[in-house]
Amino acid sequence: MFKKALALVCTAALCLSLVGCGSGNEGTSDSTGESQATTSSTAGTETSAATVEDLKAIKDKGELVIGITDFEPMDYKDDSGNWIGFDADMATAFAESLGVKAKFVEIEWDNKALELSSGSIDCVWNGMTLTDEVKNSMDCSKPYCNNAQIVIVPSDKADQYQTEESLADLNFAVEVGSAGEEQAKEHSLKYTSVSNQASALMEVAAGTSDAAIIDSLMAAAMVGEGTSYDKLTYTVGLNSEEYGVGFRQGSDLTEELNNFFKTSYDDGTMAKTAEKYGVQAALIPQ
Numbered sequence: 001m002f003k004k005a006l007a008l009v010c011t012a013a014l015c016l017s018l019v020g021c022g023s024g025n026e027g028t029s030d031s032t033g034e035s036q037a038t039t040s041s042t043a044g045t046e047t048s049a050a051t052v053e054d055l056k057a058i059k060d061k062g063e064l065v066i067g068i069t070d071f072e073p074m075d076y077k078d079d080s081g082n083w084i085g086f087d088a089d090m091a092t093a094f095a096e097s098l099g100v101k102a103k104f105v106e107i108e109w110d111n112k113a114l115e116l117s118s119g120s121i122d123c124v125w126n127g128m129t130l131t132d133e134v135k136n137s138m139d140c141s142k143p144y145c146n147n148a149q150i151v152i153v154p155s156d157k158a159d160q161y162q163t164e165e166s167l168a169d170l171n172f173a174v175e176v177g178s179a180g181e182e183q184a185k186e187h188s189l190k191y192t193s194v195s196n197q198a199s200a201l202m203e204v205a206a207g208t209s210d211a212a213i214i215d216s217l218m219a220a221a222m223v224g225e226g227t228s229y230d231k232l233t234y235t236v237g238l239n240s241e242e243y244g245v246g247f248r249q250g251s252d253l254t255e256e257l258n259n260f261f262k263t264s265y266d267d268g269t270m271a272k273t274a275e276k277y278g279v280q281a282a283l284i285p286q
Contacts, residue, residue: 052250055098058122064095067107067121069196073221073277074127075104086277091125093269094260109196110177113137116248123253124246127215129179134246139254143242144261144270149183150219151236152204152212158233161211167236170210173203180213183238189213198222201229213238 058064068075074087083104095102107115112124116138129147130140153161153170161167167189174180176193180200184191192209194200197218203209219234221227247253264270 051252052248054122054248054251054253055256058100058253059098061100063101063103064091064098065103065105065120065122066091066095067112067115067124068104068126069106069109070198071127071196071215071218073217075125086273087125087127089273089276090264090270091123093264094257097260098256109175112177112246116246122247123257127217127243128246129215129241130244131179131182131241134244137249138246139249139251140247141245141254141257142261143244145217145243146240147243148216148240149180149213149238150216150234151238152201152214152219152223152232152234153210154204155224155231155233158235161235164236164238167211173200173209173212175200175214179215179239179241183213187238201232204232205229 068083068088070076071085071087073085075083075085076088078084088102088104091104092102105121107121107124109126112128113134115121116124124138127145127147128134130143134140151161151167151172161170164187167187170189172184172189172191173194174184174191175197176195178197180197181191181193183189191213192203194203197212197214200209200212200214201222204212216234216237223229223232223234245257247257261270264273
């Protein structure tokens with residue numbers, strides 16, 4: 001399906017201690033009740049001060065509600081309208097391992113933490129970069145994938161924009177609340193926020209923005225020869241980052257998912273799922 005692929009790196013951290021990355025500063029109560037636990041710190045990472053019994057709640061209702069956006073190749077719809085992709089397939093398999101169904105709900109990405117805390121979704125599983133803001137607002141799984149934010153420009157202008165310094169005068173389109181927007185701010189670039197990464201690509205294709213900043217995995221699927229945006233290309237990489245899945249602060253689902261990821265890594269399921277979507281899996285040996 002994809003003409004190009006970037007490395008999907010399932011990190012060795014999956015094989016280490018199974019501790020959520022939430023800071024524990026914004027605990028959220030749950031209607032299923034809480035049991036107190038001791039706040040601890042491992043290698044600079046703190047767990048929440050209370051355990052939220054989300055596992056029992058989702059088993060009672062029979063479904064895991066997953067907050068996503070349309071983000072190929074992680075979460076997107078097939079011709080029948082079903083959600084597929086690397087993240088979607090892994091999320092479905094995780095739900096099945098818990099004995100429940102996966103229910104995918106499109107969310108406004110900038111509202112992901114609010115959607116979690118309000119209880120309208122059970123997790124955010126959508127190629128989510130583990131920024132400080134994310135880690136302070138939700139409990140996070142161990143990183144499962146390496147990614148980067150990269151610059152997208154028209155192919156016929158690519159030679160002009162090969163360094164960070166050359167980007168100063170460009171007008172960028174970025175997804176609101178995204179790691180791309182964060183990189184635009186960090187590099188003091190001029191930008192307009194749009195609803196999602198696909199819209200950012202449309203802005204560049206239409207000529208209403210000079211460039212966009214999007215995830216490297218999405219660029220591999222949607223930009224370049226043989227893709228939906230064959231007259232666009234990627235040039236400068238602005239950072240390196242890690243993907244994780246977010247739950248409510250203190251959720252007991254975090255440890256469940258870390259265990260599931262480790263099993264999927266060990267039995268080869270993760271690599272097979274990556275291969276299915278044309279993403280080159282570069283798994284780190286344990």
